[in-house]
Amino acid sequence: MKEALRVEWTKLRTVAGTGWLLAAVVLLTVGLGVASSFAVNCSGVGCGQDPAKISLSGIAFGQVVVAVLAVSAVGGEYGTGMIRVTLAAIPRRSTVLVAKAAVVGALVLVAGSAAVLVSVLAGRFILRDNGFTEAHGHAVLSLADGPVLRAAVGSVLYLVLVGLLSLGVATAVRDAAAAIGIVLGLLYLFPIVAAVVSDPDWVERLQRISPMTAGLAVQATTGLDSLPIGPWAGLGVLSLWAAGALSGGGLLLRLRDA
Template sequence: MRTGRATRIDFSHALHAEWTKLRTTPAAAWLALAAIILTAGLSAASAAAAEYRTGGQQDLARTGLTGIDLGQAMIAILAVSAISAEYGTGMIAATLTAIPRRVSMLAAKAAVVVAVALAAGTAAVLCSLLAARLLLPGNGFTAAHGYALVSLGDGPTLRAAGGSVLYLVLIALLSLGIATAVRDSAVAVGIVLALLYLFPIIAAAVGNPTWRRHLTQIGPMDAGLAIQHTRDVSDLPIGPWAGLGVLAAWAGAALLAATAALRLRDA
């Protein structure tokens, strides 16, 4: 019987191997950088284009985090490539020979992908909120009009920022799970992007408000991004943390499917 110490050594070996593979893959660094640039760039553009309107309170934190809608695609592709590239080249056979405990291999990949998504997501969110803080006052969002500067010192804004980072981490885990289950890079990316972007399109096209609300509540993107809202939260189809919980359920289901696929299929 393997001891707990031996299991920990196996996982440590797997973690080191997965980190080395991801760190030495140029595409991973470029995708992480692209996630930061695209997120911050779109957020800055959104803040620059925002217009002050009298008679309403606009959600400045949500405006400043708009770039997450685009940057998440880069995080998804990065997570998919963490394992699909090995299936594409056949290197997965060597990986499973070196790390025969397949669940340990998947857990190590997940840990490494989470670390990268966490770092890139944190940088992207901070850059986005900094851009919003600098640009929004020039468009009339000032104290004289009832708006404070975007700041992490504000509880709801801090929740939106931290939740956005967690959102990107969960998108990475969802993508890794799907890629492991289907093995093909293009198919995995297609499935992930369809799950993220088709739900909002379908919800917008549905005429029945009840069905529209339900689609918003179960769609991984719409539900997960509820975490960014800081105003009129009670009017949302789903609460901020409940919405992030829905995305976590999607990610958990994908990882369970990935674990089953690893155990039941050959390399």
């Protein structure tokens, strides 16, 4: 296993794109978060906005890069035929997948932590200048605050889980383009359909099973009662999606020829 981890780490480290993609995760997440923080204003008491969620809204953007990174880690091997060498060297296929998941997950954990930390810090100052102050009923954004810490840690875990989901899907379909299409479809289509459907029961059902909407519930720090699903339960839904994709991919990897 240690060998497998080292192999995967070397492969991912020496591919030119990895560094750029990790930098992009941080830049895009922080960029959209900062832009959103600048865009909102709180001029009266109780603006109905959730400061933690605003500063972390860049996750919706950053997750795409995470998906690309994870999909490329598998799709690249199939694209070049490298997978046959990998499986010849490490014949236990589940070991390969677990090692890949561990390395990708660890990289996303590092990049995601940096992105979330900078986003919250930037949000703290920008939102305070835009009127999210004590006077307007909003505590200044701080990681010492329990719900904010949960939102921040949850966002990092969200990115990791999106990475694992993408890894599983890519292992199952063996093609980078199709895999990224499926992953982004899974993430983005649920919110769109939920916005069109008018039956409130169906809206709630869709939001509860949607990997993105349910998973991002972990970012909410205000109005927890009106959430379709609890913060940690929502992240649990995304973990189920990721676990399902990984085990499906792992099964297919065992059953099929490389």
